[in-house]
Amino acid sequence: MRIILGLTILLVLGAAFVHIASDVPFGKPAVTDMDDYFIANGQEQTGANNIVTGVLFDYRGLDTLIEATVLFTAVLGVSVMFRKLKEGEQYEND
Amino acid sequence: MDVTTTLETGYGAWSPLVWLAAFAVTMVIALLIRSTGESRYKKDSNQTKPFISGNEAPQDAYHIRAGNLYWGYLEALKGYYQKLVPLHTGIMTDYVLWMFGVVAIMLLIGLSI
Amino acid sequence: MTGAWTIALVVLAVLILLALVRLLRGPSVPDRVVALDAVNTLVVASMIILAVVKKQVIFVDVAIVYALLSFVGLLFIAKYLGREM
Amino acid sequence: MEAVVLICLVIGLLFNSLGIIGILRFPDVYTRLHASTKATTFGSIFVSLSVIVYAAARFAGDGDRPMLSLALHVLVAMFVLAFTNAAGAHAIARAAHRSGTLPSPSVRDDLNEEAGS
Amino acid sequence: MMLVLFHLLILAGLIITAASVVYFRDLLAAAISLAAFSLLLALEFYLLQAPDVAIAEAGIGAGLTTAIYIIAIRGTKRKEDPDE
Amino acid sequence: MMSTLQQHAPALLIAIPLFAAFSMPLVGKNPGFRKMWTIVLMTLTSLTGLMLACSVFRDGSIVYVFGAADASQALAEGSGFPIRIMFTIDAMSALMTIIIAILAFAVTLYSLAADGGHSGLEGFYSLLFLMVAGALGMVNTGDLFNFFVFLEVASLSGAALAAFRIDKGVAVEAGLKYALISGLGGLSVLVAIGLLYSQYNALNIAELAARIQFTRLDMIAFVLLAVPLAMKCGAVPMHFWTPDTYAAAPSSVTAFLVVTSQASLYALFRICFTLFGDPAAINIAVFGWFIVALGVLSMFVGVTMAIPQKDVKRLMAYHAISQTGYMLLGVGVGLAVLGNAKALGDYGMTSMSGGLFHIINHAIYKGLLFLTAGAVFYRIGTRNLNRMGGLGHTMPVTMICFIAGALAIAGIPPFNGFASKLLIYESVFAFNPFIAIVAMLVSILTLASFVKVFHSMFMGPRQPDHGEVREAPRPMVIGMALLAVLVILFGLIPTAVVESIIRPAAEALLDRAGYIATVLGGP
Amino acid sequence: MNGGSVIIAHAPLFAVAVIFLLGLSILFFKRNLIKILMGITLIEAAINLFLVSTGYRMDAIAPIFTNAPEGAVMALPTVQALTLTSIVIGVASSAMMLSFVMLIYRHYKTTNVNRIRGMKG
Amino acid sequence: MKRFVSTLVPVMALYMWLTAGSGDVFGLWAASELVLGAVLSVITAWLTALHVGSAGVTLPVNPLRWILFALYLIGPFLLEMAKANLDVAYRVITGRINPGIVRVNSGMKTAGSTTALANSITLTPGTLTVGVDEETNDLFIHKINLTEEEAARSAWDSRDLFGFNLPAMIRRFSE
Amino acid sequence: MRMTKVVRTVADLLYPFCMIFGLYVVAHGHLTPGGGFQGGAVIATATALLIAAHRYDDVSARVKSARMKVFESVGLLGFLILGFSAIILGQPAFRNWMLSRGSLFNDSVAFGVNPGALTTGGLMPLMNLAVGLEVLGALTIITLYMLSGTKEDPS
Structure with a gap:
């Protein structure tokens, strides 16, 4: 039952992905105005030769901050997981 | 901002003030009824104990536990x-x-x- | 010259696939690790060639990082295999 | 110059192929490691050498600054590769031995006696 | 043309390694396949002209992800149960 | 100075909680200082949020562009499209900001007392601040990828907090479930973002809405965006993680998890209305019916699953699903009649107001209920309803707060739940009478199950094993009382709230062209 | 364009589809938690590849001006930045989930999802 | 201090190596690169001086040793490596192998020289280092082809493995 | 248990080189591929290399997770402050206000293809540095904590 259901779902999603794969323009994007703007003006506006860094830290700086925050969150999560419990910090198991 | 206006729903209306007034009236009536009751009632005396045909009520039997509520509904x-x-x-x-x-x-x- | 480089690339790719055969067949885990090691080396080689083909000098940095860091993964696997962790 | 580059490249590819064939043909982990470590490292060093020769010749010929930096970086990559591969092969061999995969056709095994005693 | 062929072969390698991650019941072998997958993925990013991403994938994917998977396998157990 | 702060309030809204979270590991070793630091910075965050929301309701939408020469310059120099990340705060976002600000403040007050006995508290508060920042970012951002990143912050911190009681297997299990399912949801959103980007080369929601062509790829992108977001807000049949996570998390966290799932709900509405809600181009009613169907299913399945539960927080979690159904229903009706101007004017607008009003009401009373459940758990150490009883004698304030919350969730006048439910019933009745009847039935069942909870928690004689129980500590009571007062207040002045907050939000949600014009300039 | 040439011309995207489905099949049919997390890593990798592919231009060079060849077109930089972000997010979330799994093993002594169901109903 | 310097100099050299061609100071470097390289190298050396040497190894400060090392690499080592690969090629093609693990007296005193020897052995003809004796620095070598006579021999010395006297050269630059 | 002497020596020798390479990648983030994340990951992986080669206890005694936490927090706070420092000057957050302002990284960049100069980029190199510090701390802590999780006896 589970196998049939799973295979059906995989089939539908596979069809969708094949559709995506054959419809998305690969190698020649249809619209490129935003990125062309970055390539044309990135050096001047951000002062970086590496446009990717320019996008990462200047045009989309907030993204990068929040991404670093995600890493910070994961670190806090891991350190919370492996912390040493205090004496008597037990809860009832029900 | 006019707080007293009613909330129009398109088909009906709801005014909390009207409800509050009704609530107050009901409370007054309830208090009137209560004041007609027995005044000799005392807390912490035998009067508060449940009377089950003269027997001592068991300590734990008269709190219906959650699992037993709605048994009929679940059965249905x-x-x-x-x-x-x-x-x-x-x-x-x-x-x-x-x-x-x-x-x-x-x-x-x-x-x- | 570009032709020679690209042919070399294709040969390297075929070799990578052949090494993956060993990765698949095993039979033991150390065999797979050996295949992984071989794949690492070949990938670094093809990255170096690609940098020349595309005439992008800066790409070699990627190969260096790659060569340095794949070693770490390898060491961890070896450490676990040798029951030293 | 082109001839040197081509020769280096061919040698490199040849040894790489030999290494991979060795990985596929040899019977146990240790012999496969022989093939993989030596042959692929040597092959990759020669591939890198061909790139270095090419870049150095371009630098000498055209004064192409980027090509100098290419050659230097490839040299670093080459060193790192040789250095880590040798140590990596050693680590794998030891791990394989400790995990119980002993050399299957084997005439003599001193390490095993050592571990046993 | 040759580059396209190279590209296709690398993609084939990617798919093979991904399939072997699915296939192996030994988690350590699956982790090794995952490492190989990451390596080839880095090469693929490199081919798609994204060196920044390739460095990140090589550093994080090949080195660190393998390490933490191995640690996690060490912290649990290595083989999948026969009934799972 | 003041005007500078006001101008940069959207940036500060994110910066303050992030600053608090980042500095907590450095300064949080000393308990007293940590408490002070937490409360001060959380108050600042809430105040900034409220101030921002007020200014939005007063002066209209705000656009804040990060990194531009001027904060309101949405378009890039010398081009006709936005390239930078921006916060686009319209009335709807402001509504959500108000909810988050209120809940964050109450939850923090509460958790200062309730979770004081844990170890690793600097991690706890840091994660709490991160969750607040994530939720605030989710509702305020105008950039699709930025939304994804904030979503991940909220999900990961939520998962870590849900697993905070690591000595219990179920808590860690709940955390893993939440992390796994929301991680997958996030990945699905990412695919959709890639699809939209590959076609229109834009990430800004307004820009995408202006450029969108409704191709088949866009439909796939819609599905990949909408379903995970519906999952994140706990719609049936993707609700399974909700009871597990809500039950195992510490109560203060649960109260805030409700808010983050409502931020997902906001995003779902934003996607449906602003990004894809062009009735001229596609058959929008299908989307509407999809959401209505999810809503009805959620209402019914949620409440029926709640009744037999024995764990009080699990029961409340199922109610959260059920109440989410009301919101989906209310707004879904609005979406279904989006193309029909007459129906929209007749009942669609009312229905949407009801749905949005229910969001804020639900956040408040469900937060309150989880907090009371947490207070009870704090004192007696169990969540099992079968082992409770007689707590009304010893915890009267908690009981009163619980009564307020329970009556509100059941839709009894004069509490706030009634007002929003009334709006939903009447307008949905005009849309489809059968659904309205289901909604009322669900309301009755809700009341029934809360009667059960009330009875088994607070009624009955003092139980021998809970003899030593006292009232919850003061900060917890303050946190609960704050929400209880809001429950009653919103119930007593529904008109004022609807007219000043909800109606503008509903209009903002419907006004697709207005949203686009806010960013891209006049039409 | 017939089918075969579409597949060759869009090869990375088809590889994305295959890898995504492989990862998803792990999630559907496998029972081991660590294996499931590997599946998620595969899906993440597939999506990263998808994002980078959408930004690729034929015969383009990387969007870096340092020592680049003159006058070539450049690949789109935005998606590369997005992919970097998503890689870091991926490693963060998988590290956290792996530590969850290790703790779960400590409590339940198993990594089989069918046995990790402390909460149901 | 010795450690600090012995880390600082090679690290700085690597940085300079990587940034060569960036400007015109000394023909190759930009001034900013030199400054930043010095700062970063000092930081690195300061941070890592603690770690380097936990196995008893320090990088040599003496430039003569570096030169010897380089000479060793391009001279005898490359030759041995070429021989190794021809040998492996022969084995691969013919499949004629006769492997075994033997214990070899390395004669090395320090960890650094042992490492250099072990890596040289790994990359040279038909031999692969499998294990190290931690006390005596003896190496366990997997040989791909053990003849009858070799299999019977009890005491091995590292000198016997190479055509040249590599161990002596290694000792010269690393001990 | 630690690995053999050979591996330990190689790891020890490789560690400073990994570190300087990571710092090189961080410092040249705005010129060559790489940046804060990649460089930080390289350094963190180098620490993982040490952990692999030596005993966990030996490494964790020197690479203290408390210090790494400070690194991480300081890096993030630095990034936050750099990002939002523009507000003090009355400009929107994340404005690259240091660009051509006559301070440290202020050189105007040559347009088009060029060999690249380190002293360009305004705030960007500083942000790279902050992020590098953060990622270095974060990834190291993750590895250390997860390893400590395997050590503890589950009973």
Whole structure:
């Protein structure tokens, strides 16, 4: 039952992905105005030769901050997981 | 801002002030009724104890536990619950399967319109 | 010259695939690790060639990082295999 | 110059192929490691050498600054590769031995006696 | 043309390694396949002209992800149960 | 100075909680200082949020562009499209900001007392601040990828907090479930973002809405965006993670998890209305019916699953699903009649107001209920309803707060739940009478199950094993009382709230062209 | 364009589809938690590849001006930045989930999802 | 201090190596690169001086040793490596192998020289280092082809493995 | 248990080189591929190399997770402050206000293809540094904590 259901779902999603794969323009994007703007003006506006860094830290700086925050969150999560419990910090198991 | 206006719903209206007034009136009536009651009632005396044909009431029997509430309702809808509850398996891959199942169904619908 | 480089690339790719055969067949885990090691080396080689083909000098940095860091993964696997962790 | 580059490249590819064939043909982990470590490292060093020769010749010929930096970086990559591969092969061999995969055709095994005693 | 062929071969390698991650019951072998997958993915990013991403994938994917998977396998157990 | 602060309030809204979270590991070793630091910075965050929301309701939408020469310059120099990340705060976002600000403040007050006995508290508060920042970012951002990143922050911190009681297997299990399912949801959103980007080369929601062509790929992208977001807000049949996570998390966290799932709900509405809600181009009613169907299913399945539960927080979690159904229903009706101007004017608008009003009401009373459940758990150490009883004698304030919350969730006048449910019933009745009847039935069942909870928690004689129980500590009571007062207040002045907050939000949600014009300039 | 040439011209995207489905099949049919997390890593990798592919231009060079060849077109930089972000998010979330799994093993002594169901119903 | 310097100099050299061609100071470097390189190298040396040497190894400060090392690499080592590969090629093609693990007296005193020897052995003809004796620095070598006579021999010395006297050269630059 | 002497020596020798390479990648983030994340990951992986080669206890005694936490927090706070420092000057957050302002990284960049100069980029190199510090701390802590999780006896 589970196998049939799973295979059906995989089939539908596979069809969708094949559709995506054959419809998305690969190698020649249809619209490129935003990125062309970055390539044309990135050096001047951000002062970086590496446009990717320019996008990462200047045009989309907030993204990068929040991404670093995600890493910070994961670190806090891991350190919370492996912390040493205090004496008597037990809860009832029900 | 006028707080006293009623909330128009398009078909009806709801005014908390009217309700509050009604509530106050009801309280007044209730207090009137209460004042006619016995005044010799005392707390912490035998009067507060439940009277079960003269026997001492058992300490724990008269709090109905949660599991026993709505027994009849659950019994009546047994067929429904026997189908529904086992779906909540607690297995996380099942959750994933459900989610992508909905995605698949929606893809079929979305691509057909 | 570009032709020679690209042919070399294709040969390297075929070699990578052949090494993956060993990765698949095993039979033991150390065999797979050996295959992984071989794949690492070949990938670094092809990255170096690609940098020349595309005439992008800066790409070699990627190969260096790659060569340095794949070693770490390898060491961890070896450490676990040798029951030293 | 082109001839040197081509020769280096061919040698490199040849040894790489030999290494991979060795990985596929040899019977146990240790012999496969022989093939993989030596042959692929040597092959990759020669591939890198061909790139270095090419870049150095371009630098000498055209004064192409980027090509100098290419050659230097490739040299670093080459060193790192040789250095880590040798140590990596050693680590794998030891791990294989400790995990119980002993050399299958084997005349003599001193390490095993050592571990046993 | 040759580059396209190279590209296709690398993609084939990616798919093979991904399939072997699915196939192996030994988690350590699956982790090794995952490492190989990451390596080839880095090469693929490199081919798609994304060196920044390739460095990140090589550093994080090949080095660190393998390490933490191995640690997690060490912290649990290595083989999948026969019934799972 | 003041005007500078006001101008940069959207940036500060994110910066303050992030600053608090980042500095907590450095300064949080000393308990007293940590408490002070937490409360001060959380108050600042809430105040900034409220101030921002007020200014939005007063002066209209705000656009804040990060990194531009001027904060309101949405379009890039010398081009006709936005390239930078921006916060686009319209009335709807402001509504959500208000909810988050209120709940964050109450939850923090509460958790200062309730979770004081844990170890690793600097991690706890840091994660709490991160969750607040994530939720605030989710509702305020105007950039699709930025939304994804904030979503991940909220999900990961939520998962870590849900697993905070690591000595219990179920808590860690709940955390893993939440992390896994929301991680997958996030990945699905990412695919959709890639699809939209590959076609229109834009990430800004307004820009995408202006450029969108409704191709088949866009439909796939819609599905991949909408379903995970519906999952994140706990719609049936993708609700399974909700009871597990809500039950195992510490109560203060659960109260805030409700808010993050409502932020997902906001995003779902934003996607449906602003990004894809062009009735001229596609058959929008299908989307509407999809959401209505999810809503009805959620209402019914949620409440029926709640009744037999024995764990009080699990029961409340199922109610959260059920109440989410009301919101989906209310707004879904609005979406279904989006193309029909007459129906929209007749009942669609009312229905949407009801749905949005229910969001804020639900956040408040469900937060309150989880907090009371947590207070009870704090004192007696169990969540099992079968082992409770007689707590009304010893915890009267908690009981009163619980009564307020329970009556509100059941839709009894004069509490706030009634007002929003009334709006939903009447307008949905005009849309489809059968659904309205289901909604009322669900309301009755809700009341029934809360009677059960009330009875088994607070009624009955003092139980021998809970003899030593006292009232919850003061900060917890303050946190609960704050929400209880809001429950009653919103119930007593529904008109004022609807007219000043809800109606503008509903109009903002419907006004697709207005949203686009806010960013891209006049039409 | 017939089918075969579409597949060759769009090869990375088809590889994305295959890898995504492989990862998803792990999630559906496998029972081991660590294996499931590997599946998620595969899906993440597939999506990263998808994002980078959408930004690729034929015969383009990387969007870096340092020592680049003159006058070539450049690949789109935005998606590369997005992919970097998503890689870091991926490693963060998988590290956290792996530590969850290790703790779960400590409590339940198993990594089989069918046995990890402390909550159901 | 010795450690600090012995880390600082090679690290700085690597940085300079990587940034060569960036400007015109000394013909190759930009001034900013030099400054930043010095700062970063000092930081690195300061941070890592603690770690380097936990196995008893320090990088040599003496430039003569570096020169010897380089000479060793391009001279005898490359030759041995070429021989190794021809040998492996022969084995691969013919499949004629006769492997075994033998214990070899390395004669090395320090960890650094042992490492250099072990890596040289790994990359040279038909031999692969499998294990190290931690006390005596003896190496366990997997030989791909053990003849009858070799299999019977009890005491091995590292000198016997190479055509040249590599161990002596290694000792010269690393001990 | 630690690995053999050979591996330990190689790891020890490789560690400073990994570190300087990571710092090189961080410092040249705005010129060559790489940046804060990649460089930080390289350094963190180098620490993982040490952990692999030596005993966990030996490494964790020197690479203290408390210090790494400070690194991480300081890096993030630095990034936050750099990002939002523009507000003090009355400009929107994340404005690159240091660009051509006559301070440290202010050189105007040559347009088009060029060999690249380190002193360009305004705030960007500083942000790279902050992010590098953060990622270095974060990834190291993750590895250390997860390893400590395997050590503890589950009973």
